[in-house]
Amino acid sequence: xxMALAPGTHADFxxxxxxxxxxxxxxxxxxxxxxxLKVFNNDILNQLVKGVPPPEWTKRPRAKDDLRAKAxxxxxxxxxxxxxxxxxxxxxxxxxxxxxxxxxxxxxxxxEESAAIARKxxxxxxRIRDEERRRTKAEAKQAIGELSARELFLVGVGLYWAxxxxxxxxxxxxxxxxxxxxxxxxxxFLAWLDLLGVERERLRYTVMIHENADVTGAxxxxxxxxxxxxxxxxxxxxxKHNPKTVRKNTGDDYRGCLAIKVLKGADLYRRIEGSWYGxxxxxxxxx
Numbered sequence: 001x002x003m004a005l006a007p008g009t010h011a012d013f014x015x016x017x018x019x020x021x022x023x024x025x026x027x028x029x030x031x032x033x034x035x036x037l038k039v040f041n042n043d044i045l046n047q048l049v050k051g052v053p054p055p056e057w058t059k060r061p062r063a064k065d066d067l068r069a070k071a072x073x074x075x076x077x078x079x080x081x082x083x084x085x086x087x088x089x090x091x092x093x094x095x096x097x098x099x100x101x102x103x104x105x106x107x108x109x110x111x112e113e114s115a116a117i118a119r120k121x122x123x124x125x126x127r128i129r130d131e132e133r134r135r136t137k138a139e140a141k142q143a144i145g146e147l148s149a150r151e152l153f154l155v156g157v158g159l160y161w162a163x164x165x166x167x168x169x170x171x172x173x174x175x176x177x178x179x180x181x182x183x184x185x186x187x188x189f190l191a192w193l194d195l196l197g198v199e200r201e202r203l204r205y206t207v208m209i210h211e212n213a214d215v216t217g218a219x220x221x222x223x224x225x226x227x228x229x230x231x232x233x234x235x236x237x238x239x240k241h242n243p244k245t246v247r248k249n250t251g252d253d254y255r256g257c258l259a260i261k262v263l264k265g266a267d268l269y270r271r272i273e274g275s276w277y278g279x280x281x282x283x284x285x286x287x
Contacts, residue, residue, distance in 0.1 A: 013048075020048035027055040068098045078105040082114060086121035089128060149195060156192030157275045159185065167269065176265035176272070179208070181257040183225055189260065190226060202263045204232055209256025211238040218255040226258070 016037065023033045030045060039045050067088055074084050084095050147155070163185065165177040178189050193203070205228055209218050219236060223229075262268055 017048045024049045024052045071098045075099040075102045082117045086117050089124045161276045174266040174269040176262035176269050179259040204261045206234045206259040208237040212241050221255050222258045
């Protein structure tokens with residue numbers, strides 16, 4: 001429990017304040033003073049150091065100071081919020097906060113100019129967002145590095161249990177069938193089967209795709225990705241077109257789904273199911 005000062009203990013408070021002030025002037029942060037004096041009540045802690053400025057190192061740097069100064073400079077030159085926003089690539093709310101005390105300039109733009117400025121600002125925002133999106137993905141990708149055999153095994157078990165066919169009490173079928181449209185998922189699943197020593201000769205493939213798509217192109221794509229001969233592919237499954245619906249899965253990158261079946265896979269399925277429940281137990285113990 002944190003220290004509590006009972007009413008009437010003025011002398012105790014003053015003695016504690018002297019120590020707190022000395023620590024503050026020595027360059028300690030509030031957290032460090034709290035830990036040193038064992039005072040965990042924020043109100044009392046603030047009273048102890050009241051009037052003593054915090055050390056410089058505890059002050060957070062204001063990254064937007066330069067932008068703020070530039071925004072004020074542009075406003076004094078007669079620039080509008082829209083122009084400042086587009087020029088500096090910052091939000092309108094920030095511009096408003098920074099320059100709201102300055103005189104409002106006279107409006108001199110045509111509607112077309114206003115639209116062009118707004119469009120430029122929006123395009124700049126989209127560019128910044130795209131850069132942040134790409135940078136985050138690239139950093140996350142780089143952080144993974146090489147996978148160990150155990151890591152790939154665990155990933156594969158989770159991948160199959162999320163996307164693969166599963167045995168049901170009302171529908172007993174201990175078979176290994178994995179279906180997905182993501183080439184990356186297919187590659188990881190195939191690498192996982194290789195890790196488990198499943199021979200490629202035991203694999204059979206089925207392309208499932210909309211009848212209006214590039215069926216031949218999709219068949220060639222999946223065969224190349226799986227590095228499989230045409231003899232390992234079953235007849236392609238075509239989805240009939242419904243004229244009342246509008247297809248969204250169109251474009252050059254639409255190749256349907258690939259189903260991968262492991263022949264004589266009952267034992268492998270049991271190993272997958274058992275491994276998955278082992279992961280569940282491991283997750284319980286980890287928390």
